[in-house]
Amino acid sequence: MTPAMEPAADNAVIAARDLAVLWHPCTQMKDHETLPPVPIRRGTGVWLEDFEGRRYLDAISSWWVNLFGHANPRINAALRDQLDALEHVMLAGFTHLPALELAERLVRIAPPGLSRAFYADNGSSAVEVALKMSFHYWRNLGREKKTKFITLTNSYHGETLGALAVGDLPLYKNTYHPLLMTSLPVPSPDCFLREPGQSWAEHSMQRFDAMREALDRHHEEVCAVIVEPLVQCAGSMRMYDPVYLARLRTACDEYGVHLIADEIAVGFGRTGTMFACEQAGIGPDFLCLSKGLTGGYLPLSVVLTREEVYHAFYDDYPRMTAFLHSHSYTGNPLACRAALATLDIFEQDRVIERNTALAGALAAAGARFADHPHVAEVRQRGMILAIEMVKDRRTREPYPWQERRGRRVHRHALERGVLLRPLGDVIYFMPPYVITPEEIEYLAQVAWDGLVAATQD
Numbered sequence: 211m212t213p214a215m216e217p218a219a220d221n222a223v224i225a226a227r228d229l230a231v232l233w234h235p236c237t238q239m240k241d242h243e244t245l246p247p248v249p250i251r252r253g254t255g256v257w258l259e260d261f262e263g264r265r266y267l268d269a270i271s272s273w274w275v276n277l278f279g280h281a282n283p284r285i286n287a288a289l290r291d292q293l294d295a296l297e298h299v300m301l302a303g304f305t306h307l308p309a310l311e312l313a314e315r316l317v318r319i320a321p322p323g324l325s326r327a328f329y330a331d332n333g334s335s336a337v338e339v340a341l342k343m344s345f346h347y348w349r350n351l352g353r354e355k356k357t358k359f360i361t362l363t364n365s366y367h368g369e370t371l372g373a374l375a376v377g378d379l380p381l382y383k384n385t386y387h388p389l390l391m392t393s394l395p396v397p398s399p400d401c402f403l404r405e406p407g408q409s410w411a412e413h414s415m416q417r418f419d420a421m422r423e424a425l426d427r428h429h430e431e432v433c434a435v436i437v438e439p440l441v442q443c444a445g446s447m448r449m450y451d452p453v454y455l456a457r458l459r460t461a462c463d464e465y466g467v468h469l470i471a472d473e474i475a476v477g478f479g480r481t482g483t484m485f486a487c488e489q490a491g492i493g494p495d496f497l498c499l500s501k502g503l504t505g506g507y508l509p510l511s512v513v514l515t516r517e518e519v520y521h522a523f524y525d526d527y528p529r530m531t532a533f534l535h536s537h538s539y540t541g542n543p544l545a546c547r548a549a550l551a552t553l554d555i556f557e558q559d560r561v562i563e564r565n566t567a568l569a570g571a572l573a574a575a576g577a578r579f580a581d582h583p584h585v586a587e588v589r590q591r592g593m594i595l596a597i598e599m600v601k602d603r604r605t606r607e608p609y610p611w612q613e614r615r616g617r618r619v620h621r622h623a624l625e626r627g628v629l630l631r632p633l634g635d636v637i638y639f640m641p642p643y644v645i646t647p648e649e650i651e652y653l654a655q656v657a658w659d660g661l662v663a664a665t666q667d
């Protein structure tokens with residue numbers, strides 16, 4: 211046992227019990243020999259508190275799900291009320307008000323044309339639903355040659371096998387390659403890769419040529435193009451210009467290919483608008499939502515689609531055209547109720563408008579990083595700010611990944627009471643919308659100190 215795991219303080223006792231039985235997500239468990247998991251006893255607003263009373267500012271919204279703070283009184287109240295009425299009922303053959311009211315409200319606020327809601331219970335499952343629905347739509351229309359999906363390099367759509375197959379991050383994908391269907395990757399419009407002097411829009415438009423070429427060559431075998439609108443979050447928070455989405459929408463229509471917008475991470479105000487697609491003035495054929503949907507309370511996801519898609523499945527039973535996909539907890543009433551309370555907060559507090567000022571505070575706090583000798587870029591879209599830490603600012607040469615500099619930042623920040631979890635060497639802020647400008651300033655100061663500490667040798 212390492213000293214950190216000796217059962218002395220409360221945190222250590224709990225961490226030791228944890229390590230005796232749990233296997234954590236996205237973790238090399240051996241890393242916990244030097245940095246044990248942090249046991250959290252309670253949360254309030256942007257703060258998490260451990261068993262020894264130490265507090266951590268949740269600067270990444272607990273993996274991008276939390277929008278209005280931990281233990282939010284309004285969401286708590288809605289859940290207590292729902293708990294006494296109905297905890298769960300299957301959604302096949304039955305229905306309930308939380309599921310149907312949430313569907314009504316999502317359809318009202320979503321980009322135009324999306325009028326049907328299909329529930330699942332996590333982001334990856336929503337992606338699976340969208341892929342299967344698109345494929346099945348074409349099949350119901352007799353277009354059986356359509357079996358493939360076009361995806362962007364550096365994209366992430368979840369980690370179940372279907373979702374992994376349309377993603378492109380080697381870290382998650384390479385090992386499982388033999389198990390995966392083949393997708394057609396097209397170079398990402400990622401603006402970190404633009405030429406000096408080139409604007410985001412110019413770079414994104416230039417990158418669209420490859421997409422048009424892929425559509426031109428493969429459209430007869432392609433069901434859909436799947437993208438993360440505006441920000442490739444798991445792909446190191448790389449960003450691109452809305453013009454790419456506008457062009458993509460037009461081209462998908464021209465070539466008879468669906469457009470799947472995976473807004474699981476960027477939906478619900480993250481990029482400055484309720485949905486990122488709004489900034490391009492487009493509506494996708496399938497919109498995948500999860501993460502912030504329940505304010506970070508409960509697992510729930512939904513795929514919104516068009517009436518035309520719905521009707522391609524609507525027929526007499528023996529024709530066997532129905533969409534037969536189900537999860538046990540599909541449309542769970544508690545989760546839907548948390549989502550309704552979350553939408554109430556968006557409306558009552560005019561959150562999208564208020565976030566403009568908060569995004570300004572983020573920008574101001576992030577400005578200090580721009581000239582650091584080990585920072586290649588500071589980029590922002592709404593309530594996401596990312597700092598690209600590199601070995602050489604001029605050539606943009608990255609640090610060898612084995613050095614794990616981002617992890618040093620994580621560790622440093624934890625000691626100072628901030629939860630940061632860099633993606634490789636990209637430090638990012640993606641805080642709950644209830645963070646204050648003072649807390650943003652504190653967070654930036656801690657991140658700065660962490661960056662300095664992580665790059666001094």
Ligand SMILES: *Cc1c(COP(=O)(O)O)cnc(C)c1O
Binds near residue numbers: 473476
């Ligand atoms: C997180 C994420 C997913 C997967 O959602 P899970 O609930 O973790 O399965 C899919 N797509 C994007 C863009 C994501 O950020």
